[in-house]
Structures are given as C-alpha cells and as structure tokens.
Amino acid sequence: MKIQAAVTHGKGEEFKIEEVELAAPKANEVLVKIVATGVCHTDAVARDAAITPLPAVLGHEGAGIVEAVGEGVTRLAKGDHIVLSFAHCGHCDNCLTGHPTVCETFNDLNFGGMHDDHTHRLSKDGQQLSTFFGQSSFGTFAVAHERNVVKVDKDVDLALLGPLGCGIQTGAGTVLNKIKPEFGSTIAIYGAGAVGLSAIMAAKIVGCKTIIVVDVHDSRLELAKELGATHSYNGTKVDVVEKIKKCTNGGTNYAVDTTGVPPVVRQCLQALRPLGVAAIVGFTPEMNIDVHNDLMAEGKTMMGVIEGDSVPNVFIPQLIDYYRAGQFPFDKLVKFYDFAEINEAFEDSKKGLAIKPIVKIS
Known part of the structure; x- marks a missing residue:
C-alpha cells in the first residue's frame, strides 16, 4: 500500500515526507494506522550518527489504531487502540525471564533495519528502506510484530500515549x-x-x-x-x-x-x-x-x-493507570506538532524549546 512517511536519506539530513510503499503484515504482525508519534533523542542519534542503515523511516514512539492483523495474531483485533514499543525476540533467556530490554538480539531487531524474518516492509521506487525499532512510526501506517504492540484502553487520548513506548517508559x-x-x-x-x-x-x-x-x-x-x-x-x-x-x-x-x-x-x-x-x-x-x-x-x-527494564505490555498500562489517577501527569511534558512540522519538532527539542514533542500524523 502507498503511505506517506518521513524518510531519512543520508546522515544528518532533514526528514523528507514522501510517498513510499508499505508491504502487508505477515504472520504475527499487525498493520497500524499511526495517529501520533513522539520525537525521541534516539531518533536524532539515528539520523545524525546513522546507527541504523540509511535510507530509513525512523520513529519509535508510535500510537495508533490497528487496521489489519496477519495470520496467527490473537491478542489484537482491528480497531484496537495501541502503543508501539521496542522490538524483542520473545524467546531468548532474557525475554523469557522478564527482561526483554536486554533481548539477545535487541540491537539487530531495533537498529538493524529489518524485521525479525530479515526482510523489509518499506520501499521507495524499488529501493528498500530500513525499519526502526521494528515499527518506523514516522509514517501514516506501520507494520509491527504483535510482541511490540501494547493494547490500551480507548478512554485516554491516543495522541498523547506514544512517548510511553520509549522515553517516558x-x-x-x-x-x-x-x-x-x-x-x-x-x-x-x-x-x-x-x-x-x-x-x-x-x-x-x-x-x-x-x-x-x-x-x-x-x-x-x-x-x-x-x-x-x-x-x-x-x-x-x-x-x-x-x-x-x-x-x-x-x-x-x-x-x-x-x-x-x-x-x-x-x-x-x-x-x-x-x-x-x-x-x-x-x-x-x-x-x-x-x-x-x-x-x-x-x-x-x-x-x-x-x-526502564520494562515489559511494555505490563508496564505501559500501569503508567496509564497512574496518569488517570493524577499521579503521573506526563501530559505536562508534551508539545504537539503537525506531521509537516517534523523537522521543527526536532529542532525545538534540540534547543530545549520542547521537552517531549509529539507529531500528529492523522
């Protein structure tokens, strides 16, 4: 399918919003319509230091709505509100003992540019684009493995929740x-x-x-x-x-x-x-x-x-509960930007004008 995405073509270059191709979700994956995504320092590092292969679609604090599910997905359904978090294998010793943040293949899955089956989902004019953190949320849609998708209640503003997937977590x-x-x-x-x-x-x-x-x-x-x-x-x-x-x-x-x-x-x-x-x-x-x-x-x-040594599917709902109870007012940290203002959001973050920028995609 054709989507709009902010593409990083070269080291240190500004993001360019372009039309790219996104492949359909495979087994155990979901297609997500991105509502909003946080801007994180790790995205800036990836852009400026090329810690992931370029060209790429960055973004790793996405929040959105499940649009479709691949074969074998049972925990999520179309219409669910979700937060995207980091990728992990789910079967190494660290994942199985409740420490997916130190998954044995964490760096490959999050910075290697490919999904866990070693293939790409994003491309432009026949050229493959790297995926970031198993999601690439700087786009109107994203494909992610269900392991790094966290279902959240629908009574909280979804546009606010993306940063729970990384920085705030x-x-x-x-x-x-x-x-x-x-x-x-x-x-x-x-x-x-x-x-x-x-x-x-x-x-x-x-x-x-x-x-x-x-x-x-x-x-x-x-x-x-x-x-x-x-x-x-x-x-x-x-x-x-x-x-x-x-x-x-x-x-x-x-x-x-x-x-x-x-x-x-x-x-x-x-x-x-x-x-x-x-x-x-x-x-x-x-x-x-x-x-x-x-x-x-x-x-x-x-x-x-x-x-945060977190298990996102457990911890992110807990943070939302603290927010509802008035104990975790993370909404005081955010400033919203339109998708077309993504470069401005990064610049404001660098200058200290915005603590946690959130880019609204749709």
Missing part, C-alpha cells in the same frame, strides 16, 4: 522497575528532559523523601519541582556534589543520569552516599572514572538501564 521504569527506591529514601535525577522528569514523577509515586533534580535550564527545574522534585540545582551555577551532600547529610541513596555527559555522570557517582546506586540511561561516550574513589571504596553500584 525509560525514566519511570528505571525507578519503578529497576532501582526500586525504598519509601523515604533520597534520589537525584540528572537531566530534566522527558526521561528525567518521568523519573521524578515515579520517585514521587514510590514515596522518596528527597527528590533532587539537576539541569542547566531554570524553566525545566521549575517544572521538575511542580512534578515532585523537592530540591533543584542549576549545574552551571553551583557545585552540584557539594550542594547534594549538604542537603542530604552525606549524599543520595540513588541517582539516575539521563544526560550521558561524562562530567555529569561522575557527579552522580560522587554525590552518592556509601552503598548508593546509580543508574545510567543516557547515551554516554567513552569516559574515565576513578573506580577506587568513585565506586569501590564506598561500596557503590553503577548500572546501565535500557527502556
């Missing part, structure tokens, strides 16, 4: 699923973008006594306090480690770094109290740490977390 899941802070504990969140602000809301849900946020934009620090942060520090204006150790009487129990900025990652380690735990979720380049002083000598733990 990552922040909230890192807190709720992975580090699981105790009631009354202290936590510091580094970076007040969509991931960091989602972590703040999750920390409030579990009852952290002290929730500290660090960023370089005062407007984001203000929003963070509205969403549950008890203390906020602008990293360009204060000694973050000194301030955190003073206000927590020795450091935080937990930290989440969403920035991927090496000096900030070291701050998050140094501002932990002994036996503290730091979760690193941002794209972080090669960096140096003092293993003895920053980790080992005080029994600290540093871990990487992907997609």
